[in-house]
Amino acid sequence: MYKGALVFLLSAFDFFSSPSSTFLKLYLCRMSWQSYVDNIMTADQSGLCPIKAVAICGKQGFSVWASSGINVTPEEIKALCGDSKSFAQCGPKIGGYKCRMLRDNKETEGIFSIDFKTSADAEGNTYSVCVAYTLSAVIIAMGTKEASGGQVSSKLYTIISYLRGAGM
Template identity: 55%
Template sequence: MSWQSYIDNMKTVDASGKIPVAEAAICGMAPESVWASTPGFANITVEEIKRLAGNRKDFGQSGPTIAGMKCRLIRDNLDTDGLFCLDLKSSADAEGNAYNVCVGKSLKALVIAKGTKEANGGQVSGKVFSVVDYLRKAAM
């Protein structure tokens, strides 16, 4: 199975006619590893995957990092049936831009996407949800 095709699919245009996803990755949860990614998410660490897939109770005070990018919690529905997503916002970069980030959870993997500067959270989570929904139906 080529996991890269899922990444490529997330980086296509949406209903607005724009490409809302700038960076994306699919990471296995057991064992923790990056299965496929864009270059900006290639350095997601095992510790970051464990933290995203594990206990997230402290995310309100101390959000996660993804490929070294500090994030803050917006909404945690990662374990909610039918949603399976964690909505985050990145810290501002050197130019002052903050990005919407969504983490989705299938049965065996985390699907992670960082939006473009113009993308709203719904556009990013829509892309993630479509992959997660497909993987869950395929028991992946």
């Protein structure tokens, strides 16, 4: 019995070490995307949580893998995965909010994100939004009304660096 388990583990190791195993790695990682959402929603170094909503979405299929506090449509995800040059003239909708682009660092090495500001809601509040890109996913974080764009984007920086470094 133990010999069979060891053979299975060794074959699994070989499979995960091969370049063709990217799909399975993404599938297994996808099962735990909610833990990334939960991590982003924690307090920052000031002790406050600057994030009110997060969604992690697939670049292929444009589906939401995990989220908290935001409903992002496949059309919104598709737009965010497309060419960002058009956002300068006509910003995208994110979670139903019309947004205007502040900074486009989507293709900038080490940053891989775009910063937005929402239009005012019914109470007159606007929110900073950071959309960050891994190789396979788009992570959308919307700040609280008090949060600055820097607070929102800094919550994504470590996770984006980790996921890109892991080939995801």
